[in-house]
Amino acid sequence: MQVLDGKALAQTIKEELKVKVDAIRQAGGKIPHLAAVLVGENPASQVYVRNKVRSCEAVGFRSTLLRRPQDITQSELLQIVTELNADPDIDGYIVQLPLPAHIDEDAINLAIDPRKDVDGFTPVNIGRMTLGLDAYLPATPNGIMVMLDRYGIETSGKEVVVLGRSNIVGTPMTVLLSRKSNPGNATVTLCHSRTKDLKAHTLHADIIVAAIGIPEMVTADMVKEGAVVIDVGINRVDDASRSKGYRLAGDVDYAGLKDKVSAMTPVPGGVGPMTVVSLLMNTLKASQKR
Ligand code: NAD
Structure with a gap:
């Protein structure tokens, strides 16, 4: 299984951003x-x-x-x-x-x-994104798109199941993945708390994006052999063996899935750092536009 290392990729992109900022400073x-x-x-x-x-x-x-x-x-x-x-x-x-x-x-x-909305949450930016116009894209879904792109994960024609319909992750994720773009061009199903028989959907997915907020809810029996799994969840789970008294868990049972899937993001160190980098990319863009 390929670990989609968001921490390392975010570091690479930060170095690229730093070069751009240095050039701005020098100019x-x-x-x-x-x-x-x-x-x-x-x-x-x-x-x-x-x-x-x-x-x-x-x-x-x-x-x-x-x-x-x-x-x-x-x-x-x-x-x-x-x-x-x-x-x-x-x-x-x-x-x-x-x-x-x-x-x-x-x-x-x-x-x-909206011109300063680097989180990409305002109606103008959500609307522009949906129309495929230039916009500040929501940081987490865009960070995932950048990750899919840089890791060369094919999305065109793939069956993608997004779990969770929040305004900041699940819903914009479905828009970005289904757009006529690269990455994009996927066939996307959005599942949520009222979805009947979640497993029937996830078992068909080439790519799963989990943004639910329930620790380790996605288990190996729900996932197709060789699927790509993007775990957005960040959940604190009580753990007396840790000095802080808790550990961070994703929405996916990482240990249970790792021998079945082809690629997966860890938690922490997967989507989280990509969200931050996406915010920085939006901020640089906002600065250059002004
Ligand atoms: P949310 O907490 O606002 O909503 C949860 C969503 O999950 C809802 O749309 C609900 O319909 C769906 N859901 C609940 N139970 C379900 C079930 N049994 N089956 C299918 N769907 C179900 O969502 P959010 O704000 O997108 O957060 C989701 C998770 O992602 C949380 O753990 C949050 O901490 C994390 N998060 C991480 C990042 C990051 O940068 N990594 C960013 C934002 C959110």
């Missing part, structure tokens, strides 16, 4: 500047945002982290979004999800200027 151009808004103390969100900020530094971008307390009001958060939209120095920004329950996530998303 006296504007250094890309990403801002991240982190609300509350969600431990996973803190790790994700820290990785994003560190990755900016690694490639020579500027970054600004705006931390706000859990009890921030809707109007205070909207005010921050308005200020980021207007700030000429910020090329792109993200508002890390999930937001606290009292905040209307849709209202925040709708307030983000």
